[in-house]
């Protein structure tokens with residue numbers, strides 16, 4: 584008897600459950616539908632993956648539909664090559680805080696370089712981009728710039744501006760006209776498995792640029808480009824970069840800081856487990872040689888391999904391109920508490936460690952711990968101006984504090 588009851592109760596409950604679902608569904612089918620995530624396929628909305636038809640309207644309408652509902656929504660871009668003119672994805676009238684843009688294909692930019700941004704997300708909250716290739720079509724513009732003719736400035740490929748809770752997974756950015764990915768005024772941005780690829784001599788094609796943002800994480804990414812792999816601008820705090828390959832490119836750079844006289848500082852930056860191959864710099868802090876209110880502090884560079892890098896470890900506080908607007912002045916940027924730990928490999932120049940700090944605000948709290956860099960199979964050299972700190976473990980070249 585007991586065993587019989589045991590069996591019958593769950594199946595009765597199942598029947599009740601099914602009846603409830605059916606009745607609820609009949610009374611209010613929309614409510615049942617709306618409770619599950621909706622997918623908008625851009626092709627169903629008129630996009631054409633032929634590489635030349637303008638699919639902008641279909642993407643704009645997919646965004647409007649996704650924003651119209653408070654329930655999670657996916658915008659799906661199937662395989663194909665979709666040409667898009669400049670698109671602004673605005674979150675200002677967006678009810679949705681869980682929009683995923685899942686891209687199987689390639690998005691293709693206009694090559695004229697006339698817009699400052701190509702794909703711009705602003706004031707959005709809770710957006711994920713998953714997969715996909717963004718083709719910035721920058722090669723013609725780079726050629727124009729190198730010919731010295733008057734050329735348009737070119738577009739940033741992808742920018743998130745004043746946005747929160749952003750995920751970028753498995754995205755590839757090719758041949759951007761200017762910066763590939765910009766994070767500006769954002770909180771809680773996670774990028775994983777991002778690939779950036781552009782020619783080593785393409786101008787101003789920074790891989791990922793972060794500024795005025797907090798809680799940005801960049802993981803498991805590979806960046807080869809003509810400018811900084813990652814550039815870290817004023818007002819960046821709590822930035823975490825881990826397992827990143829860089830090259831070709833200008834390295835991972837905090838700066839340029841101090842371009843403006845009033846500037847927010849950079850604080851709590853970690854760069855962990857990175858490889859630099861044939862790059863101009865490895866880990867760099869760079870500021871203009873003129874007065875400013877900014878700073879860079881609490882920075883950790885850890886577990887880093889340098890392969891034939893021109894300036895593996897560098898702080899340069901005398902940046903003054905074309906000697907304009909700064910001669911005879913000293914940088915106001917205060918650099919402090921920067922740790923270099925477990926950094927090994929080869930330098931392409933004799934001086935592998937360069938601390939060229941501000942005479943007005945010398946660098947303080949620089950720590951070298953287990954650093955070994957060679958040039959032509961011999962210990963490289965270090966040079967210090969206005970830098971104070973400590974060395975521990977094996978440090979080669981011998982520190983110059």
Ligand SMILES: *[C@@H]1O[C@H](CO)[C@@H](O)[C@H](O)[C@H]1NC(C)=O
Nearest residue numbers: 798799820821822823851853
């Ligand atoms: C530094 O940033 C990391 C994230 O990169 C964060 O987890 C940590 O709490 C921050 N530390 C401080 C003291 O704010």
